[in-house]
Amino acid sequence: SQTIHQWPATLVQPVGSPLSLECTVEGTSNPNLYWYRQAAGRGLQLLFYSVGIGQISSEVPQNLSASRPQDRQFILSSKKLLLSDSGFYLCAWMMERNTIYFGEGSWLTVV
C-alpha cells in the first residue's frame, strides 16, 4: 500500500534561518506531489506541485522553493525564513483516479 511521510513534525526556527522540510512517498511511482500551507485561518494554500523529477510549478511567488531530486521525494526549502512563513505545511500526493492524500503535516514556527 502507498504511504506518505513528512518531517520534521515540529520546527521552531529564528527569522533569517534556512528551512528544509522533506516528504517521501512509498508504494507508488511517478506520483504528482504537492506542498500546501495552512496558516492561522483554515484555508489550504497550494504552494508548489510537481509532476516529475526536477519539474516544479509554483503557485505563489514567495520566500520558499521546492525541489524534487528523486521520484518519490519532495523538499520544501527557504534560504531565509520570515515571520510570515509560520504555519502548518502539508505534503500531498495524487493517486491515479484524481484522489489526493496528505502527510501528517509539519508545524513551523518562525520566531
Added chain:
Amino acid sequence: GQQLNQSPQSMFIQEGEDVSMNCTSSSIFNTWLWYKQDPGEGPVLLIALYKAGELTSNGRLTAQFGITRKDSFLNISASIPSDVGIYFCAGQGWDTGNQFYFGTGTSLTVIP
C-alpha cells in the same frame, strides 16, 4: 490561487442532529473531494466524487456532486462527538490542471 466558497464557516450542533455543508465554484469541476481534519493532523479523505449527480455514502456521511458541476454537498447524519473537526471540500477541473483547490473549511462542534 483559487479558493472555493464553502459554507457555513462554522456550525454548533447538538449530538444526534444532522449536518449539511456545501461548496461552490465559479469553474466546472471533474472531481470533488471531501476531507476531515483533526487539530494538528493532515486532512483525511472522506469521500471522492467523479461524476455529475453522483451520490456517495461513507457510513453516516453522504456527499453529492452537483449536476451543474460547480457545487458539491456533504451531509452528516446523527452527529456524534467524534465528528468534531474541520471539513474541507476540494475540486479539480480542466481549468485547474493537475491541481486541487480547497474550500475555506467548515468547523463543526458537536455538543454532547
